[in-house]
Amino acid sequence: MSKESVSIGLSAAIVSVEGEHPSVLVVAHDAVEDALPFGPFDPAQQRTLESGLRKWVGEQTRFDLGYTEQLYTFGDKGRHASAAGTRVVSVGYLALTRQGKEAPETQWRGWYHYFPWEDWRDSKPLMIESAILPALKKFVKDAPNSETAEQRRERVNVCFGEGWDEERVLERYELLYEAGLVEEFWRDSGKPNKGGLGTAMLYDHRRILATAIARLRGKLKYRPVVFELMAPTFTLLELQRAVEALAGLRLHKQNFRRLVAEQGLVEGTGKFSAPARGRPAELFRFRREVLRERPAPGVRLGVRRSKAS
Amino acid sequence: MSKESVSIGLSAAIVSVEGEHPSVLVVAHDAVEDALPFGPFDPAQQRTLESGLRKWVGEQTRFDLGYTEQLYTFGDKGRHASAAGTRVVSVGYLALTRQGKEAPETQWRGWYHYFPWEDWRDSKPLMIESAILPALKKFVKDAPNSETAEQRRERVNVCFGEGWDEERVLERYELLYEAGLVEEFWRDSGKPNKGGLGTAMLYDHRRILATAIARLRGKLKYRPVVFELMAPTFTLLELQRAVEALAGLRLHKQNFRRLVAEQGLVEGTGKFSAPARGRPAELFRFRREVLRERPAPGVRLGVRRSKAS
DNA sequence: ACAATAATACTCATTTCGAGTATATATGTG
DNA sequence: CACATATATACTCGAAATGAGTATTATTGT
Structure with missing residues (x-):
């Protein structure tokens, strides 16, 4: 063939x-x-x-x-x-x-070396306003016709506009790629050009990594995958910091513990951490049993649980 | 190599x-x-x-x-x-x-010809109690050692036990495959044997279909994909029936409309259907704009929206 | 003793969810 | 035409989940 x-x-x-x-x-x-x-x-x-x-x-x-x-x-x-x-x-x-x-x-x-615009823990990354949005505005303007211009405008808005959706990592990377803002774009088109946003990777590896981050950020919310990354025992703050690091967002401490506790994801060990300062925190461990327990975490579609309609 | x-x-x-x-x-x-x-x-x-x-x-x-x-x-x-x-x-x-x-x-x-155990709209499919669970019990019993027996017991419980999770279509199919309850298992192992559960497919196509159903059932809940399957205009009941058909579950009518309305997924056309009996229903159309609006639908991890912790 | 720091407990208003009841608008039947 | 039947749509209500705090407790360093 x-x-x-x-x-x-x-x-x-x-x-x-x-x-x-x-x-x-x-x-x-x-x-x-x-x-x-x-x-x-x-x-x-x-x-x-x-x-x-x-x-x-x-x-x-x-x-x-x-x-x-x-x-x-x-x-x-x-x-x-x-x-x-x-x-x-x-x-x-x-x-x-x-x-x-x-x-x-x-x-x-x-x-975040590869995706500096994805870390919103301290604040919205400055590069978004200073570098990304102006360049993307140009990308919209340079569209061959008004229809693609409109499509581009929409994509820019979904990716970097109001309302940050931390899961759209791949979508954002692909947009930056097409707009020629990452080094890989120039390398792939045969016109090497140093100095795109973030650190470039070999082949399509940055795209794969973007997919990985997106998937992990999504999965975090409905499957207890963080625990694969934690030590056998950990404090609740360590757990929170890990989730924050992955999601690129800050969480509300008290509510985070409530959530983790209510869902029965962890159990106390009775032992305590020895922190440099402050009250010692209890060490917890992941309750592997939950993997078998909770059936569907969030159903969100008005499922009926009784008989008639 | x-x-x-x-x-x-x-x-x-x-x-x-x-x-x-x-x-x-x-x-x-x-x-x-x-x-x-x-x-x-x-x-x-x-x-x-x-x-x-x-x-x-x-x-x-x-x-x-x-x-x-x-x-x-x-x-x-x-x-x-x-x-x-x-x-x-x-x-x-x-x-x-x-x-x-x-x-x-x-x-x-x-x-549902291929997955008769996945349709819970009318009631829990009888074959689960009458055929699937007894056979799986045997599968657990026939485990080579007590450790695999325990693993199998857990899988059976997650797949067909208390609390139906309609998204685990692939997991269930794979379990039935390994337990030798679907025809493909015998065909693949060179001992053809008619009469497994559901209708068999060529190669691994039933596995791919299971993956498709699982993915669609999941996506339904957080992205407006149903509308790809609907006519340009439809009544809310038609929309609900479509979702129910895909999810294999019945939904609560009033709450379903509330959800759809609140999320701004549809807009009325002012036209009405002409049903055989009963009050005519308004015809709605999908609001394509929502694709650009709502950022993250369900965040479920105690995200903080203000400043300090 | 007390400032600083972090852990943990508890409160409170708001929103969302599940489950219903009530009412409105059709058709078909005697 | 009254009314049974079927469906659409509106509205209610309590329970649970969610977001944002305040309050209290346990440490270390001065």
């Missing part, structure tokens, strides 16, 4: 949180750009895609992946390898772990 | 709702089993996976896909083709449309 052949690339966004810093594991495949651990899928050796991923993520990073989740399969021409001949379709994964025991050629890097 | 080569298969679960019946478009690739429209990805011709899908779903079914969404990429050995030589990795898509203009070799079939 075609001369071009396909190969499948597996990439993993391996995420951890240390204190207030969400990080992703990057490897030095290439001296120039940061890369996610990745490699080809070998159908002869591997029964499933995930086992393929685990196997050589293990080799490359010495990591034993715990929680993993498939994110998305990207196959756009020109956004992966510029290597001629075979087309790479890349399947991205999200993995959650705790730090420790990684290989020497790997490195944890804060994910 | 390996002798086996990979090819990428694209499959689409094309969904529509007619009245109270959610359906999926099946084609007669094979006289024996129902199949989703599918075919190989041609990297030489196609720039993106989705354009590949659109192109020849168009050829095969004469359909112009509207809303589409990538679901998942399956690569398990033995669950796609038994054809030797090349390994097929299949990328599944969900597409939403309205009926009309499909090709002659295709057919709309109610999706």
